[in-house]
Amino acid sequence: MTALADDELWSAIGDPSRRQVLDLLVSNGDVSASWLAGRVPFSRQAVAKHLAVLEQAGLVSRRKQGREVLYQVQAGRLDQAARAMADLAAQWDRRLGTIKRLAEAAHAQAKKSEAPAPPSNQT
Amino acid sequence: MADLVIEREILIEAPVEVVWRTVTEPDQMSQWFADRVDLVVEPGAHGYMQFGDQGGPVVVETVDPPARFSFRWNHPREEEPVAGNSMLVEFTLTPEGAERTRLRVSESGHELRAWPDAEKQRYADEHRGGWAEYLDRLASVLAKPSR
Numbered sequence: 719m720t721a722l723a724d725d726e727l728w729s730a731i732g733d734p735s736r737r738q739v740l741d742l743l744v745s746n747g748d749v750s751a752s753w754l755a756g757r758v759p760f761s762r763q764a765v766a767k768h769l770a771v772l773e774q775a776g777l778v779s780r781r782k783q784g785r786e787v788l789y790q791v792q793a794g795r796l797d798q799a800a801r802a803m804a805d806l807a808a809q810w811d812r813r814l815g816t817i818k819r820l821a822e823a824a825h826a827q828a829k830k831s832e833a834p835a836p837p838s839n840q841t
Numbered sequence: 842m843a844d845l846v847i848e849r850e851i852l853i854e855a856p857v858e859v860v861w862r863t864v865t866e867p868d869q870m871s872q873w874f875a876d877r878v879d880l881v882v883e884p885g886a887h888g889y890m891q892f893g894d895q896g897g898p899v900v901v902e903t904v905d906p907p908a909r910f911s912f913r914w915n916h917p918r919e920e921e922p923v924a925g926n927s928m929l930v931e932f933t934l935t936p937e938g939a940e941r942t943r944l945r946v947s948e949s950g951h952e953l954r955a956w957p958d959a960e961k962q963r964y965a966d967e968h969r970g971g972w973a974e975y976l977d978r979l980a981s982v983l984a985k986p987s988r
Contacts, residue, residue: 821853828859
């Protein structure tokens with residue numbers, strides 16, 4: 719496992735509004751902050767802040783085109799974030815699987831001993 | 842509150858009381874979660890979980906048998922775990938008939954930015970590179986056969 723998610727990456731993708739900005743960037747490619755602001759339910763200033771955080775985390779980059787600044791997703795970094803999240807989910811799947819195994823075994827055991835069990839009168 | 846949320850669920854062929862015990866009893870938890878669990882299952886109780894040669898404090902938040910159990914972990918030492926400095930792990934148990942239970946888990950939070958720099962550094966050092974690697978290490982710890 720070489721993909722590491724650092725604090726900045728987690729913080730960046732942890733915010734639902736930022737994920738919304740990220741989703742728009744993923745599906746629309748090179749767009750400007752004002753284009754994004756027209757498609758989200760929060761202010762232009764908030765969009766600018768979210769873009770700054772995403773850029774800091776390496777998830778988006780920007781370039782100048784004429785008088786406009788266009789943003790795009792850094793696919794490698796996003797993939798890393800997605801994998802880190804998938805790892806966390808897989809971790810819980812493994813834990814839940816173990817809980818299932820333990821609980822079902824305990825239940826089977828209890829059912830077996832519902833039939834009159836021999837008393838455990840050992841000295 | 843800007844939260845990272847992971848939600849998973851599973852269907853278990855056992856009554857809700859049995860699942861509740863498996864999820865909440867420390868000797869059971871040490872089989873599916875940490876290597877060693879020192880915990881009193883009471884709201885507000887402070888406990889400790891050991892993973893391999895590392896460990897960390899946990900604080901129980903909700904105990905509502907046999908339906909809800911939650912705790913916070915991964916918060917900085919010497920701080921009370923609150924939203925913003927820790928992860929909240931929440932279990933929800935729903936009976937589906939007499940001998941079947943749906944178990945849901947969600948893990949949310951982890952706003953490490955709120956931590957002081959020194960604490961972030963310590964966390965980063967201890968976990969050598971990040972959360973994902975930490976989890977990966979946990980996975981190998983947990984993958985070993987229990988008992």
